[in-house]
Amino acid sequence: xxxxxxxxxxxxxxxxxxxxxxxxxxxxxxxxxxxxxxxxxxxxxxxxxxxxxxxxxxxxxxxxxxxxxxxxxxxxxxxxxxxxxxxxxxxxxxx
Numbered sequence: 001x002x003x004x005x006x007x008x009x010x011x012x013x014x015x016x017x018x019x020x021x022x023x024x025x026x027x028x029x030x031x032x033x034x035x036x037x038x039x040x041x042x043x044x045x046x047x048x049x050x051x052x053x054x055x056x057x058x059x060x061x062x063x064x065x066x067x068x069x070x071x072x073x074x075x076x077x078x079x080x081x082x083x084x085x086x087x088x089x090x091x092x093x094x095x
Contacts (some may be wrong), residue, residue: 013093
């Protein structure tokens, strides 16, 4: 995971922010410098391809606990679709 993705997760997908599905997350990300957006995309692509992020790591960064890595990666795939593809709604993490 690169520094930009970790920063994005810590700031915008932490326990307080991740449940705000008002539709502002995608425009917020894309308002940053194109280099930052590309780095977040690269980082998330790498995490998804290599399964390099554990549930413990994600909880350390965001204070959100996932019951399994399968649940975490399903959420991250949906988040990738929302942020960079045609996903219409921001996914919710587990409560």
